[in-house]
Amino acid sequence: MRTFTLDDFRSAMRSTAGVDEQVDLDGDIADVELAALGYDSLAVLEAANHISRTWQVPIPDEVVLDLATPAAVVDFVGQQLERQRLSAAEA
């Protein structure tokens, strides 16, 4: 079963938007605001594009800007994966 974890979020940020030198991305970041981690809306959009492509889950642009923390991203992607599993099981 595919799950999207905080480490998957970390790796997506590293390979797209990069990491601010003042930020420890490996720390306890789940509930830290993305802005406080140095990520502006473009950075989040860039990462969301990447996650959407590699995990093959839709992340609509209007949702992206509401994702305020890493935990919110992990939850949303997790829900999307779960939804896909359910509709695959129904089919």
Added chain:
Amino acid sequence: MATQQRPRETPVVTGIGVVAPTGLSIEEHWQAVLAGKSGIVPLDERCGPDYQVRLGGLVPGFDATAHLPGRLLPQTDRWTHLALYAAAQALDDAGVRPQDLPEYEMAVVTSSSSGGTEFGQREMQRLYSEGPSWVSAYQSIAWFYAATTGQISIRYGMRGPCDVLCCEQAGGLDAIGQARRLLRDGTRLVVTGGTDAAFSPYSLVAQLTNGQISRAERAEEAYLPFDERASGYLPGEGGAILVTEAAGTARARDAGDGYGAILGYAAGFDRSRHGRPPVLARVLRRALDDARCRAEQVDVVFADAVADPVQDRVEAEAITEVFGPRGVPVTAPKTLTGRLYGGGAALDVAGALMAMRDGVVPHVAAPVRMAPDYDIDLVLGEPRQRAVRTAVVIARGHGGFTAALVLGARAPEHG
């Protein structure tokens, strides 16, 4: 009649950052210029397939990851990386801590000719080969001409009136001219100059349309300005970033007149195809008038030196018309770097300020046999020792851009 200029408002250059094929600092560049050490190399795979341009001035050993924040790298083109690196040098050289100054009193004015074409090409390729969702969101802010100005402004919190000038090779002088306007209007500090890094296949192909790029295979013969064999120039990347302040501001913080003062500036536009005479001589006179400087006071002219037979003639004749037959030493260190487009004129300004500091006119370090009917004193063979108090830099951009800047070792005490 120009407005009477208060001497305290004369802009001075207090910091220089260089990133060029000849070196990654002003000192390294300047020593290479005096030694005639070339930064021209065979083009590498970054420049794409065979466009019959064999040589160019590539910046060697520049590792952006070693110099720039990790967050900035994926957002920006190489041309912006080079400028951010040079801007950090320039501010450090000027002894300025931007965080200590009011953010709305600092501004950024850079010159750009190609924008982020390398970044843009990569994303266009993703668009056409993979689809829209593969295009980087940063394409929206990386490619366009003002990106470098914007990133410098954001990095240092410089929120005063910022600009970008897109005037091909003339842009470096036009940016400094705009910086001067801002300083006169009360901006405390302007980061100016420019860079370019136009070596991706897309950028190179765009340049080829001007028909002025040399296809020569041997570096020594590839870029020969004012030569009877002149057959075009070589492209290069990099440039210079300068910190400029009003003389009064610089003196108040014990920076004196820095490297020297921007005494005069003028710009014009050639539309020679329409039968009008070239504007260069008039632009030179206007810049000298603006500087309140007589032609015979000028100690060196840094020529634009495009190595196109028609354009070389226009430039040589204008210099002779304004300064008299062999009336002033003329040089062109850019044969060692290639033409840096948006970065070229700023690097020439840095070189002219070094010539003042060291009392030496660098030579044209190429085996130029000057065309016999050019009546200019082209400095060839080796640098010429002489006091340099006043220097003129000429820059001309493809399409008709024409600019001239007059530099002095000191700002005038009395307007």
